[in-house]
Amino acid sequence: MGNLTILLPIMIKYKSILSILLLSFSVGCVKLTPSGFWVHFQSNFLKKNISDQGTWGGSRAMYWNANNQNTFTSKFILDYALKNGWTLLDSSEYTTSDIKNWQYIGESIFPLSLKGFDTVPCNDEMYKHFPRWINSDIKLFKFKTGWLTIDPGTDKSIEVNGFVIVNCNGTEMSVYHLWGE
Secondary structure (H helix, E strand, O other): OHHHHHHHHHHHHHOOHHHHHHHHHHHHHHHOOOOHHHHHOOHHHEEEEEEEEOOOEEEEEEEEEOOOOOOOOHHHHHHHHHHOOOEEEEEEEEOHHHHOOOEEOOEEEOOEEOOEEOOOOOOOHHHHHOEOOOOOOEEEEEEEEEEEEEOOOOOOEEEEEEEEEEEOOOOEEEEEEEEEO
């Protein structure tokens, strides 16, 4: 609140866009990296963290790997996600043969695009932002993150845009998030 007290008189005096921007940065910096909180989850096992943030949106793909079974449990993941504003909407399981077709230009991907998650990937360049490191049976958690994904050129917005996958023995985990347009 101290920053707001200092900035408010400046904003009133100058009423400039710059003042408004300063206020938004001082008050809302935690929301500039929508899924950034995941870097603190079991950080000693975090192996990959790919983040692409631009003016109109961004993407994040993260991968954890541990030697011990059940390092990544559903309860721990769901509690952590909820604590950070992600609301679980659904979960499902996929076998290794189910996910083998999640490919883009010969690479294993997580099939998330501005049109949403689809188990039957199309030819969408957005997939290159979501490599899939887990190649075994998985459990997929779908989350509402508080951020929207908008399919450009349409009125279609998607609220379900945060995903966590965990392999069957709890040694591998990935997070995928897409927001903006």
